[in-house]
Amino acid sequence: MDLSLTQLTALEQQVKELKEKCAFLERVIHEVPANIYVSDLQKGVVWCNKTNEETLGYTLEEIKNMGALEYMQQIVHPEDMNIPEDSIGHYQEFSGAEFGGVFRAKHKEQKEYKWFIGWAKAFKKNQEGQVKEILCVDVDMSPRMNTEKQLITALQENLKHKNKLLFKTLSNREIEILDLVCHGLSSKVIADKLFLSVHTVNTHRRNIQARLGTTNVADLVALAKEAGLG
Structure with missing residues (x-):
């Protein structure tokens, strides 16, 4: 069926508006x-915006x-390579939660690293329902902070959160012993207090x-206090 002039004009207007949008x-x-950027868990980055190219110096x-x-x-700074690796591992065992982290990265023509905070979420899944691609957003924190103190505070909060997650891997008994260690108690005193042998307490301390x-x-002790123990 041929379109009327009115219908054709309306369609052209819709196309124009769509292109503008x-x-x-x-x-x-x-x-x-x-x-x-969008990252395939197997292939790596498959798409990125111009800001990513300009910030890091590499074209798509x-x-x-x-x-x-x-x-x-x-x-990525060698000491922070665990962040992208942990992200991939997280989505290979996808639990539905988003993933975030703080890391250092640099432009290809610069030696100095900058601090970034990034988030990722599942973007595309395969037929088996497994995450295939993730959508990532990384923000350079340095120019967003009004003062150096803000940056330091942000990093300290991130470290504190990371340490709290790390301490969740300890058993209740290990947490109990660690808390007593933070209060300055010796292995013998801890053993007497918890009705354990000194050997058992020392084994727990080594494992911790x-x-x-x-x-x-x-x-x-310093790590434990950062996580709120002691």
């Missing part, structure tokens, strides 16, 4: 002050050619330190 949304995505084509591992090694990654009592 798409152009507006595209501009927003590419100019928003945050790195936005370069990122794809490099591959996920090489790209991450080039931009191994799980929390500390090598001495001072670091162990």
Whole structure:
């Protein structure tokens, strides 16, 4: 059926409005002050906005050619590589929760790393219902902070939250012993107080330190106090 002139005009107007809307949304995505990208859990980044390219110095084509591992090694601080790795692991065992973290990354032509805070959520799933792609948003915190004190506070809060999650891996007995260690009690006093052998208490203390990654009592106590114990 042929369209009338009125119908054709209305259709052309709708197409025009749709193009304008798409152009507006595209501009927003590419100019928003945050790195936005879609990452395939197997292949790595498959799409990113212009802010991501400008912030890190790699075009989308370069990122794809490099591959996920090489790209991450080039931009992410070696000590923070666990953040993207934990993100991938999280979504391979998807529980429905979003994933976030604080990490350092740098532009390919710069040596100095900047602090970013990032979030990710499931974006695409395969036929089996497993997460295939994740949508990520990373924000460079440095220019968003009015003072250095704000940045330090934000990092300390993030570390405190991370430590609290780490302490959830301890058993109730381990938490109980750790709390007494933080109060300065010796293994013998703790053993008498909890009706345990000194050997058992020392075994728990070694297990606690191994799980929390500390090598001495001072670091162990400091970590525990950051998490709210003691």
